[in-house]
Amino acid sequence: MAFSSNTSLCGAYNANVIKKTVQTINEYSxxxxxxxxxxxxxxxVEEAVKRAGFQAHATYQSLxxxxxxxEAFALARRLMDMYISEEIDRVELIFHHFRSMGVQTLIHETYLPIDLTATVDEIDQKEVEHAIxxxxxxxxxxxxxIADLxxxxxxxxxxxAAIDSNAxxxxxxxxxxQVATDNADELIEDLTKQYNKSRQQAITNELLDIVGGSMK
Structure with a gap:
């Protein structure tokens, strides 16, 4: 399961997701x-998956x-039902984690089956440290x-993951x-300088022609 946007103009955001998704798919080729x-x-990412020759299992552009x-609950329930009925044996998530406006980290982790080992080890360690x-x-x-939770x-x-990816x-x-705006401002500044320089050169040439004509 991979999370991307529906539109472009967001830098390398979609490219990173697509690259990781294709790489992950190839691992199970x-x-x-x-x-x-x-x-x-x-x-x-849906378009990229189809270009890679795989059929998207469903469309979740609204999510x-x-x-x-x-909608997230309905999809999660569907995945759990497919896992229980053994239609699938593993689910992996690929999405961006929002850290700041300038940093978004691409995450690739296992969604199903659930690995409780790390959680249990962490709890045991805390109990040992605090003697609780x-x-x-x-x-x-x-x-x-546990079954209910x-x-x-x-x-x-x-x-x-959906909210994180959207943010x-x-x-x-x-x-x-912002980068595009800065580049455009810089380009406008350069073109303005070039225009003013050309305009000044044209005025100078006209003045020289006038002076030259009056001296004849």
């Missing part, structure tokens, strides 16, 4: 094109343009709680437009 499903979020939790023994009572049980976490993660797109576009 041994499975056959028919066994690699691509969920493109955004028109630009790239104006992300909503409802957790003795919580969970109703109805820990397994049911995981779909919510996955939906929220997908929505966060990065606007930041990249703002920066690209």
């Amino acid at each position: 041994s499975l056959g094109k028919e066994n690699v499903l691509v969920f493109p979020i955004g028109k630009k 790239a343009d104006k992300p909503t939790y409802q 023994v957790n003795d919580y009572i969970i109703e109805p049980n820990a397994e049911q709680l 995981i779909p919510t976490v996955l939906s929220q993660k997908l929505f966060t 990065s797109e606007h930041a990249a576009r703002t920066l690209a437009m």
Whole structure:
């Protein structure tokens, strides 16, 4: 699953996503094109996927343009259902993480299956450092709680990726437009100088002609 924009004029934003998406797809080329499903979020990556010879599994251009939790939840539920029914065995996300107006980091991470190892290790480490023994009572049980929370976490993660990507797109576009504006201003300044120089040269030539004519 790759997140891009629906329009251009945002610098290398789309190019980075497309390059990483094609690279990732090629890593699974041994499975056959028919066994690699691509969920493109955004028109630009959708077009790139089709040019690469893969069929986009669905169109989610509205999620790239104006992300909503409802649409993200529906997509997350669809992916979870496909994973449970073993239609797919892995889902990977490619999107930009917004750090600042000048920095957007391309992220490539596994969405499904969920890896809880790092989380468990982090929790255990904190307990050792602070010598805390957790003795919580969970109703109805820990397994049911996790089963209820995981779909919510996955939906929220997908929505966060969509929002993150959308914010990065606007930041990249703002920066690209600023660079374009600065270049245009510089070009206008150079052309103005050239025009003034040519105009001054023309006036000088006319004055020389007038002076020359009066001396004859």
